[in-house]
Amino acid sequence: MHFYGGHRGRRDPPRQLPADVRGFVNRVDDLDRLDRLLGDGSGPERSLALCILVGTAGVGKTSLAVHWAHRVVDRFPDGQLYVNLHGYDPGPPVTPHQALERFLGALQVPAESIPADPEARAAAYRSLLADRRILVVLDNASSVAQVRPLLPGTAGCLVLITSRSRLSGLVARDGAHRVSLGVLSEEQSIELLQGVTAGYRPPGRPGRAAGTGGTVRTAAAGAVHRRGTRGQPPPHAAARADRGTARRVDAVGRAHRRR
Numbered sequence: 635m636h637f638y639g640g641h642r643g644r645r646d647p648p649r650q651l652p653a654d655v656r657g658f659v660n661r662v663d664d665l666d667r668l669d670r671l672l673g674d675g676s677g678p679e680r681s682l683a684l685c686i687l688v689g690t691a692g693v694g695k696t697s698l699a700v701h702w703a704h705r706v707v708d709r710f711p712d713g714q715l716y717v718n719l720h721g722y723d724p725g726p727p728v729t730p731h732q733a734l735e736r737f738l739g740a741l742q743v744p745a746e747s748i749p750a751d752p753e754a755r756a757a758a759y760r761s762l763l764a765d766r767r768i769l770v771v772l773d774n775a776s777s778v779a780q781v782r783p784l785l786p787g788t789a790g791c792l793v794l795i796t797s798r799s800r801l802s803g804l805v806a807r808d809g810a811h812r813v814s815l816g817v818l819s820e821e822q823s824i825e826l827l828q829g830v831t832a833g834y835r836p837p838g839r840p841g842r843a844a845g846t847g848g849t850v851r852t853a854a855a856g857a858v859h860r861r862g863t864r865g866q867p868p869p870h871a872a873a874r875a876d877r878g879t880a881r882r883v884d885a886v887g888r889a890h891r892r893r
C-alpha cells in the first residue's frame with residue numbers, strides 16, 4: 635500500500651488521544667489489572683492486543699480508558715488513534731466506514747486515495763497498521779459489528795474498546811480480554827464529587843463549575859447501585875462526609891437538571 639504515502643505518516647504519527655481526565659479518582663485495581671495485562675514489554679510479543687472495558691451507563695469506562703491510555707502512551711511510538719463511536723447517543727452512531735475514513739486520514743492517506751468500497755477501506759487500514767505500534771481507542775461502541783472492521787490484523791497494535799455491552803463475540807472469536815468496571819464506592823463517589831464541586835459558585839456568579847453533569851451521573855450510578863443491592867435508600871453520601879460538599883452537590887445537580 636505504498637501509494638498511500640506511508641512515509642509521511644510515519645514521520646508525523648497521529649496523536650488523537652483526548653486530554654487526560656482532570657482529577658482522576660481511584661480505579662487503582664482496574665489500572666493495575668490493565669497494567670498486568672499489557673505486561674512490561676520484555677517479551678517478544680505483547681499478550682494483550684484487544685481489551686474491552688465494559689460496565690453500566692456512566693460508570694466511568696471512557697474516563698478509565700483515556701486515563702490509562704495516557705499512562706502507557708510511550709509504549710506506542712507510532713501514535714494513537716481515537717474515535718468516539720457514539721454507540722449509545724440519541725443521534726446516529728459513527729459507522730465503521732466513517733471511522734475508517736477518519737483513521738486513514740489521520741494516517742496521512744489523502745482523501746482521494748481512501749477506498750470507497752468498505753472491504754477495501756478496511757484492508758487499507760490493516761495494511762497501514764501491519765508493522766506499526768499504535769494504540770487504537772474505540773470509545774462508546776455499541777456492538778461487535780461496529781468495531782470489528784476497525785481491528786488491526788496483527789498484534790503489534792493495542793485496541794482498547796469501551797462499551798455498555800459485553801461484546802461477547804470479541805471475547806469468543808477475537809481473543810479479547812474483558813475488564814468489567816464496578817460502580818465507585820461511596821467513599822470514591824464523595825472524593826469525585828468533592829473534586830468536581832470544589833470551585834463551584836451558584837449559577838450567574840463567576841467560577842461556576844462546568845461539565846459536572848457526567849461526574850454527578852457517575853457518582854449517582856454508584857448510589858443507584860447501592861440502593862439496588864441494599865434494598866433501601868442510600869444515606870446521602872456527601873452529607874455523611876461533609877455538609878458543605880453536600881450543599882454544593884445538590885446545587886450542581888439542580889443546575890445540571892435546569893440545563
Ligand SMILES: Nc1ncnc2c1ncn2[C@@H]1O[C@H](COP(=O)(O)OP(=O)(O)OP(=O)(O)O)[C@@H](O)[C@H]1O
Pocket residue numbers: 655656657658659660661689690691692693694695696697698722774796798826848849850851852
Ligand atoms: N475515576 C474517575 N475520576 C474522575 N472523574 C471520573 C471518573 N470516572 C468518571 N468520571 C467523570 O464522570 C463522567 C462520566 O464518566 P464516563 O464518561 O467515563 O462514563 P462512561 O461509563 O464512559 O459513560 P457511558 O456509558 O455514557 O459511555 C466523566 O466525564 C468524568 O468527568
Ligand SMILES: [Mg+2]
Pocket residue numbers: 695696697773774796
Ligand atoms: Mg463512555
